[in-house]
Amino acid sequence: MNPFSDRLYRSAQELWAKSHEHPFLTELRDGTLDPERFIYYLKQDYVYLIDYAKVFAMGSLKARDLETMAKFAELLHSTLNVEMELHRQYAARFGISRDELEQTLASPTTVAYTKYLLDTAAQGSLPEVAAVLLPCMWSYREIGTACMKVPGALDHPLYREWILMYGSEEFGALTDWCIALMDRLAEGLPERELAQLEERFMVASKLEYMFWDMAYRLEAWPV
């Protein structure tokens, strides 16, 4: 039987392709993205990652074996110390302090996404936690590796490090682990539960798309 992740991938393919073609990413790939939009994204992503890291902590708490517990702890560590360090270094280049970065007011879309993740982490089963986290890893790996293949994309002085992070083998290996975990956890589950997992995965995928769109539009609260 095909792994469950194949089904998830097929369901999300059209939406992920739309993300790849969103102007935020096409312009980042060809180096024309307005830095103002990138800075907005970085700041929102920083506060997003604080909550996202907590979901890994919840994964560790809900894990049924030590290997899974340790891997979630590794993902938590990598988010706080590798991925967020990239953001801190970018911020320093723009003269934005760590404090300012951390004090960023979350936009409506960031709130929607992080609260969805945290709600799943608090109320959901371990398979649901895996399903909601998966698009974050998997779609970024797809984007990072696709960017690496674009001639000249790595020559851009601003976007090079971002592309290298998400196109890296380390990030890819963590993503592969998350996919394998999802497949293991989905094995033998009834169709009703698989459909619920697919729904979580798709909602998170839609929120990923909305995140790019939010950054491009420099989304703000109405007042």
Ligand SMILES: Cc1ncc(CN)c(N)n1
């Ligand atoms: C919104 C979002 N989604 C996923 C990732 C990759 N961890 C991220 N940095 N930001």
